[in-house]
Amino acid sequence: MEHIVAAEAGKNGLTLFRHDGASFKTEVLPFTPFILLNEAAEVPENCTVQELSGKAFFSKRADFSDFDSYIQAADSLKNAPGVMIFRDLLQQALSIKNIRLFKNVEFFDLRSMFFSLETDEKGEISEIKVTYSSGKSEIFSGEEKAVITAFNEAVKLFDPDVLCSYNIFRETLPLLTARAKKCHIKLDCGRDGGTFGFRNSRFSAGEKTISFRRYDLCGRHIADVLFLAMLYDVSHRDFENLELETLKNHFNISENSVPEICRELYNLFAPAYFYRSRLLPLGYQDCMVRGGGSSLDALF
Secondary structure (H helix, E strand, O other), rough: OEEEEEEEEOOOEEEEEOOOOEEEEEEOOOOOHHHHHHHOOOOOOOOOOEEOOOOOOEEEEEEEOOOHHHHHHHHHOOOOEEEEOOHHHHHHHHHHHHOOOOOOOOOHHEEEEEEEEEOOOOEEEEEEEEEEEEOOOEEEEEOOHHHHHHHHHHHHHHOOOOOEEEEEEHHHHHHHHHHHOOOOOOOOHHHHHHOOOEEEEEEEEEEEEEEEEEEEOOOOOEEEEEHHHHHHHHOOOOOOOOOOOHHHHHOOOOOOOHHHHHHHHHHHOOHHHHHHHHHHHOOHHHHOOOOHHHHHHHHH
């Protein structure tokens, strides 16, 4: 049986990545962006307005046939009264198509890949340690270009649904992508053959708010054990600090390598966000970086 393990939304439509346990295939569904309006709201240009059933505050949906018109309307109406704009296109697409990720999939069915980087005295990547959800571990070491290339090929070969590390957004991926660029290596390990994209974002956990560079990779989810630990600590307040060694000792984890420790912590922290993404029209990665309140807004 094929299951939806990832989805991407954009100008080309809604792309679904279906996995059968051994390989995946893609399915592209038509999708056009929309804006919700109430009765008194200004109707934007270049759209088709549909009256919605029910008596909710937002009673109309403005559908756009092209993304340029949608972006123009969204920019002009972002502060207008009676307007609801979902900037997350994947949320839009999953909502209007009534599709959710991971239907009939269990948490441990996902293919996950955990990794860490080591650098030498010159700041070059000298070693990448990898642990797979299958139980296998590997170490790529030696000359930097060969190490990064081997890791890139390992991602494509194993074909993980999830890439995970500790402080992956603020340390691991900034270093990996910068050193790959220095070595003229294209990290083409997305499921579309593309590389990492990024944008500036903010992450909140209780009273803590941090700025970070969010990385995305087509068809795959990126999980940060540090962020998951911060969200866990909002409710439990158990940790003296959020250092990896502290987390390891708190949960009595016996493994010593960073990827193996990350695997154990991810398996503790992440299931709640996995099952949340089965219910909400959000990507798995979005559930892990958005607070519970904003995630539940997507349901309403």
